[in-house]
Amino acid sequence: MAKKKQQRSQKRRSERKILDAFHLAERGQNGSDGSDSDGEELQVRDGIMDARKFMKNQDDDEFEDEELDSDEALGSDDDYDVLNSKFSQTIRDKRKNKNADESDSEYDSVDESQLVTLSEAWDLDDKYNSAKKAKSLSQLKSLEVVLNDDWESDSAESDSESDSEDNKDQSAGEGSDSEDDSDGSDDDSSSEESESEDEDKMLRGSDDEDEIDMSKTLSTINSHLKKDPEHKRLINETVKENEYGIPTGGVKLSLADMLGSSEAPETTLISRDLADDLNALAVPLPKRIQERNDRKVAYEITKEEVSKWEETVRTIRDADQLQFPMAPPATEEQEEVDAEREYDSLRIVPENDTKSDLQSKIDAVLRAGALLDESKEATFEQIAAAKLSKEDMFKRTQELRRMRELMFRDEQRAKRIKKIKSKQFRKIRKRETLRDAALVEGSDAESDEEDHDRKRAEERMSLRHKTQSKWAKSVIKSGITKDASTRAELEEMLRSGERLRSKQLGYNDGERSDGNISDVERDYENDDEEAENQERAKLGKGVLAMDFMKAAEERKRKENLKDIEFLKNMRESNGTEALDESSKNSINQTKNQGRRVYTPSAKIAQEEAEEAEEEALHDYRDDEARSLEKQMRGRDRQPEQDTDENEQPPAKKHKVVEEEFAGFDDEDSDKEADSKKNSRAKNSKNPLSSHNDGDLDPEENPWLTGMGESTEKSKKYVAITEDSSRLSKAANKIQKVASKRQTKGKTPDTYIDLNNAMSIAGNVQHSEDEDDDEEGPETRMFLQKNLIQEAFAGDDVVSEFQEEKRRIAEEEDDKTEDLTLPGWGGWGGAEITAAPKKKFVRKIDGVVQKDKRKDKNLKNVIINETLGKHNLKYQSSSVPYPYESREQYERALRMPLGEEWTTKATHKKATQPRVVVKQGVVVDPLKAPFK
Amino acid sequence: MAPRPASETSKYARDVGKFPKKVSKAKNKRLQQGLKKVDQEYQEFVKSAEATDVLLQEEAGFLEADGPMERTMKFRQDDIVEAVDVGTANKKLDLQLTELGPYTLDFNRNGRKLLIGGKKGHVASMDWRLGKLGCELFLNETVNAVKYLHNDNFFAVAQKKYTFIYDGSGTELHRLKKHVELTLLDFLPYHFLLVSAGYSGMLRYHDVSTGALVSEIRTKLGPTQAMKQNPWNAVMHLGHGNGTVTMWTPSQKDPVVKIQSNRGPIRDLAVDREGKYMVVSGSDKRVKIWDLRKLQELDTYVIPTPARSVDISDRGLISVGWGPHVSVWKDAFKTHQDEPYMTHLLPSSKIEKIKYVPFEDVLGIGHMKGVGSMIVPGAGEANFDAMEINPYESAKQRQEQEVRTLLNKLSPDTIALDPNFIGMVDKKARNVRLNQTQIQDLEDEEKKEKERSSMNSGPSYKPEQTKLKKYLQKNNANIMDARRMRIERNLKLEEERKEKLKAKELEGEGEPDELLPALGRFA
Known part of the structure; x- marks a missing residue:
């Protein structure tokens, strides 16, 4: 059942192929001559046979079920696979069965060398058209070719595309025919006839219909085809498997081949010429010398090999810390780089086409197993991205990233701000937002048209800016100063009216100022704007956002502006008169009011002005003098x-x-x-x-x-x-x-020289040196001191102490012991003169020599030089291994390791383990980096 | 002259001046590299440690007079209390306890708790800033000294005879039988050692974590007059009746240093936090300042009456309590001062003990009529290390701190005059490392030398055994016969004679022997 189904599907497929081939051919034809009548009666159009006709003959209903459009993929993999593996087998089996009853011997005798391509087969067909036997053979052969073609088409498309395709299609059609109706061969044969004719025509070309020598064409085709040896490769597995039958891959070993190898240049064991020249061979080196030489060479080689590792080993030795598995150096660097550099590195688009070996291998495997379907993986974004250039793509990702980041931050900030409960903060924030809104109104009115229109409508409706409203009138009537809130409202109203009027006149605040200001001034203004913007940016942060701070800043700014003005004047008038002028001006300004001012503030202002003038004069003069x-x-x-x-x-x-x-x-x-x-x-x-x-x-x-x-x-x-x-x-x-x-x-x-005046010293806390005491004027103290001396006169502690110190020094000093025995080693007798007696003295090491004592020069101090045994156990008895001297060792100990004495970073660095192995990870042996 | 590098001048620098600036050249290349690296690491350490100074936000300041007409010593405590902020003003303490006699006092390590001990048996532990009483004991017995142990949950009281340990609620935990008749108590917090001295002239170290008496040393200098620890190296400084100050470690039976400081008996002494200076007051009315690094006397101040108690604050202010006065000296370690920084008078009273509160600008005063405090601006360390001592610790933190300090407890024999000795090379050892062959050579040489000296150093003969001894040894069967008796007697006689001879020889070494040695034996 399943087999049948398969057959059917196969048939369908082949039909499709035929169709496709036809389409292709037709397209190609249309390219050359567009006007082509496709009449029903014309089965052959310009050498292209419409295979659909055949199919319609067979089973139309089946065919019509199919969707023609969907079968665009002619060379899809699964077709070949099926043909290659199972289906081809079934075909073969069938064929076997068929041939078994028809012509067993013939079939058996067919060997591979006789297998030819389709074109050849057709030529043969022409020749032995009448012969029935040949027909079956050709059918068989064509079938074989079909299989072969299918089998090979994935590896290489043949150069004669249309030909082969047509061939294939037709043969496939034939194949399917032969399969389906084994008995109805007559129709097929007739169709084949026409086919072959078409084929010939096609080969000849569509331009002339004249008879051309067939053999010539054949030869050309043959030569053409022979160039491509792959077409010849055909594996026939019809032979029964046995131990002698080795698959030859379509190549037959001929005798000529075997002889050919013997015609190679003479290969004698020892060439004759050389043998003539040769004298006796040199005596081989003695074995040990030979071995030594070998060893030497081997050593050199090994050394070279090993020296490649030197650098690696050194770096590993010198490293503060080794982490296993070892990270590749590139990533290590990446970890270390700062954010800025990382950003830079991001800007350089990594190249994808340079795949590593492993990666490409994996890709290949996946593709082979049809596991990697790139078309499926492609998401929308990728497809869109494919249209973009690399730079644009990068820019876009950057932008997206930034936007995301900004959004996130904003969200966080909003959350944080939302949490703040301070009323003060809320107040300030509200004011700030209002001001912002006002700013936006001022600048972005044109940009935001809708908003603008709405506002305008509102204004018109409310008429808040005019004093004509009833409310306004009433307020004015009742007196403006009555209530603070109403006054404020009215003021606001008037202000808005003013603003509107200015808008009507058509200039913004910035434009209103004259275009004659100096660069400095302009800069200053710009600066101010920037500063303000900045301030706005860090809204609600710190004291700067407070009102009074802003006011102060404003004041300062005004002052600066004034200064600038003043300087400008100075520059223009180039002298002191400017000062006078300015001062006069300032005074004038105060007096210009038309009435005398008695307030102290005016006076102060005047004074200040004078002072400033003075100062300026001073400066001016100083500058000049300098x-x-x-x-x-x-x-x-x-x-x-x-x-x-x-x-x-x-x-x-x-x-x-x-x-x-x-x-x-x-x-x-x-x-x-x-x-x-x-x-x-x-x-x-x-x-x-x-x-x-x-x-x-x-x-x-x-x-x-x-x-x-x-x-x-x-x-x-x-x-x-x-x-x-x-x-x-x-x-x-x-x-x-x-x-x-x-x-x-x-x-x-x-x-008043205050230092001189304060020469009185406090007597109560009197503190002097002993000498001062003695010559001091105060007899009371003097007496007391004497008294004290008298009081402690009895126990002369100092001399006692000195005595003790001397005693200790003596005790701890080195000692000598006389071990001389009287009479020992000498001779007694009358004539013996007393020989100089040798003294036997033993030296006993004391604690410390007298002149090497630490307290030698300290008068009132005794330092114990005996070392405690207990202390020795915390000390090293000698300089420990890697260090060469005590100084080196103790210097290395100088740095404290404890957390209490160092910063955390230092402590961590100082105590980090030399080798860190990640748990549960296989640590591979070190790979040579020179590979 | 080139400026010295930061690693030399910084307060975080170690062993300044001990090593040459340049790393000495090592023969081994790798070692040289290693040394260089270590040196670099050290420099980095100094730098990073210096950078942490930014984190010390608190600043310390002193009283400053308005011009030369004003003197800070004339500032009265009332004025200061008015001028300072409420928080500081509240630290002024005055407890009128007139009945139970002169009070001694002690603060715990973080300065939160105050322990007072009245001579006539009144002991109280309290949170002095909150005014919260922890416990109060009326012992009906003389109280000589009180001392908090590692935290405020335990304190030791030296009473008339024994020393007792009480817990925070006043329950008696231990009676230390070995510590009898004490007048002075101290506690070494890193070694968990309770140190006591008193009338007996004994210095005892008692490990309070294990309960073992670590060391018992006879000072041989009579009753101990004063005792304080050197916080830097945990060496105990004892003042004695003959005007000496001795320094002790538990592992050595003799004082490591003995200083003749004053002429009269020592009244009190104090050592500064860094272990650099010592202030000693004696009965000869002198207050002496000693530099403990060079063991030299720096300065002497004369005081009208002998100072009963002295103390040095965290930031180096010296306070001296004499009679009813307390005077505080600033910069006394740097130059000789003409007048004190501050003074304070407790009328019709007498100072018994003064002690600075850790991390506070407050000086606690125990006197005849109670306990008080004095505000001394600039006395306390403004920046505390909460990992070490935390004045604001919670109960949990206190417990954890206790465990931590117990785990980090130091062994008593690590106490030495130079605490950096640990890990260093023995001073007696060679200065350079020798390899195996060199050591072998040296040993051989030494052996040879020894042999030679033994050959030279006179007769090394085996004393000939007498025949009698030989006989006795031979026949050492437990049978007593006449011969054996006789032999033993003779042997005895011979030994006696020998001894006599020896004595005679020793006796008459000075004057020449009339009878020559050959005949001398018959005499």
Whole structure:
């Protein structure tokens, strides 16, 4: 039953194939000549046979069930598979059965060399058309070819595409015919006839219908086909399996082949020429030498091999920590890189086409097992992505990622903010959002048209901006100042009206300002905007969001703007008059109100303005004076300075001179300068000290600032150099000292030297050294001290202590023992002169030698030098192994490992295990990295 | 001069000046690499440890006078209490306990609990900041000293004869029979050793975790007058009647260091937290400051009356209690000070004991009429390590801390003057490592030397056995006959004679022998 089904399906398939082939051929034909009448009577159109006709003959109903369109995949794998494996077998079986009763012997005699391609078969058909026997054979052969074709088509498409396809299709049709109706062969034969004719026509070409030599065509085709040896490969497995029958793969071993190999160039064991030349062979090396040489060479080879590992082994040895299984170095790096670099690396699109060996292998296996269906895997996104370029794709993913990230963050933030319960925060936030909304209204009105329209409608409806409304009128009527809230509302109303009016006039706030502002100003404004934006960005964060802070900032900003304005003015007018002007302006502004101001604030403002003016003047002068030119002029042309006084205020001049002194003289003059500076500081504190006119301030102490200095200065300008005379040097010295004294005396009376004043010491907590005690004025203490000395006079602890120390030192010192025995080793007798007796002295090591004691130089201290046995057990008796000296070892011990003394990171690093093996993972042996 | 690297100047630096800056060249290349790496790691450690200073948020400040006219020593406690914040002001404590005599006191390690001991038998443990009484005991017996053990759940009281251990609720847990007639108690928290000294001149170390008496040392210096521990190396400093200060470890029977500090008896002493300085007050009215690293006297201050009690705060303020006064000295380790940083007067009273509260700017004062406290700005360590001592610990944390410290308990014999000795190479050992052959050579040489010296060092003969002894040895059957009796008698006589001879020789070593040695034996 199943078999039948299979047959049917196979038939259907072949029918389909035929159809497809026909379509293809037709298409190709249409390409050449578009006008083609497809009449029913024309079964053959320009060499293409319509196979549908045959099929219609057979079983139309079956055919019509099929969907023609769905069978586009001609070369789909499963067809071949089926043909290859099971179905082909069934065909063969059938054929066997059929041939068994028809022509057994013939069939058996057919060998592979006789098997030819379809075209040949058709040629043969032409020749032996009449012969019945041949027909069956050709049928058989064509069948074989079909099988062969199917079998091979997946590996290589033949070069003559249309031919082979047609062949195949037709043969398939034939095959199916032969299968289905074994008896009805006449129709087939006739059809075959026509087929073969068509075939010939086709081979000849559609341009001419003339008779062309058949043999020629055949030969050309043959030659053409022979070029492709694959077509010839045909495996016939009809032979029964036995131990002698080896599958030959379609190639027959001929005698010529066997002879051919013997015609190779002479292969004698020893070539004759060489043998003539050869003398006697050298004596082989002695075995041990030979072996030694072998060993040497082997060693070299091994060494080379091993040396490849050196680098690896070294790195492993030097590594702080080894982790098994070892991570590939690339990933290790990735782990270490920071986020920024990771981002960079993401931007470089990884190349997919470079697959590793393993990957490609796996792919191949999967594909072979039909497990990998790429078409199925392709999701929508991938398909869409395929249309994009790599860069676009990357950009898109980045964007998506960022959006996702932003959304996530925003969500988190919203959650967090939602949790905040502070009323203050809520208030601020509300205000902030309102302001934001207002901003948006201002800027994005055009962009958001709908919103804009709605707003407009609202405004028009509410008419809130006009004072014509009933409510507004009533409020105005009843007096605006009555209620704070209503007033605020009214104000808001008026403000909105104002805003609308400005909108009508057609400029935004930013545009309103004149286009004449300087770059600095513009920058400042930009900065401010940016700052504001930033601030808005970190909304609700910290104190900066508070109202008063903002107000302060606003104030500061205004001030800065004012400064900028002022500077601009300065630049324009290039001088001090600007200052006056500005100050005047400011005063004017206050006075412009048309009435006198008695408030203290106005006064203060005025004063402030004056002060500022002063300061500015100071700065200006300082700047001027500091310029090198001026200074030089000041030095070189002293008299000219006087003439310059109109230009420069005198106070300034003095200062310049002072500075020069400070730089020029040594420390006493430095002090002088200091004192002057003090006075100057005082001056600057006094708001009246500096004036525009060149006169000295009447309130200034002339002793401190004015005349003395100028005279002094002139004196000091007597240059004392190395080569000047001794006398002059001495004179200078004396002068210096004198001047120093003078200046000391001159120091202003207003100063109180506090350090000098506080010379009273507390007596109660009196603490002195012993010497101080003795010469101290306080007799009471003195007496007491004596008393104490007397009190402790009896026990002279110090001398006792010294005695003890001496005793201990003696005890712990090295000792000697005399072991001499009297008379031992000597001779007694009358004539014997007393030989010098040898002394037997044994040295006993003490604890420590006297002069090596630690407390040798410490008067009141005894240090115990005996070592406790208990302590020794915590010590190493010698320097431990890798270290060469005590210093090295103790230096290595210097770093504390404990968590208590180090940071966590340090502790972890210091205590990490040398080898870490991941649990449950097979650790492969180390692979050589040079592969 | 090039600036010294951070690893040298940092407070986290170890063994400053002990090693040369450059790593010494090792012969072995790998060892050299290793040494370099270790050195680098050390530098990194110093750097990272320094970086953690950022985490120490609290700042410490001192009283500062407005200009030179004002002196901080003139600030009164009332003024300070008015000026400081409420939290600090609340730390001012004043307990009027006039009846049960001069009070000694002790704070537990984190400074939360106060233990007071009145001479006439009043003992109380309390949370002094909350004013919560833990327990109160009226012992009807002299109380000489009180001391908290590792936490506030246990405290030891040295009473008239024995020393007792009570728990936090006042239950008597132990009577330490060995610790009799004590006047001084101390506790080494890392070794769990209760240290006691008193009239007997004995110094005892008692392990409170195991209950074993670790060490009992005779000081041989009479009644101990003062005793404090050096927190850095756990060496006990004892002050004695002859003005010496001795330093003891439990493993050595003799003091490791003995200092003649004062002329009169020592009244009290104190060692600073880092173990660098010691302050000793004696009956000769001197307060001396010693540098314990060099064992040199740094400074001497004279005080009108002998100081009864001295203490050094975490940040190096020295407080001296003398008579009714308490004076606090700042920067006294750096230079000689002309006047104290702060003073405090307890009218018509007498200071018995003063002790700084850990991590607080407060000085606890035990005096004749009770217990009080004094606010000393800048005294306490502002940054505490909660892993070590946590002033704000919960009960659970306290328990865990107890377990942890017990696990980390140090053995008593790790106490030494230089606590860094552990793991180092024995001082007597060679400075360089020798390989096997070198060691062998040295040993051989030593052996040879020994042989030579033994050959040289005079007669090494086997003393000839007398015939009589030989005979006795030979016939050592337990049969007493006349001959044997005679022999024994003769032997005895001979030995006697020998001894006499020896004595004579020793006696007459100085003056020349009139009879030459040959005849001397007949004399």
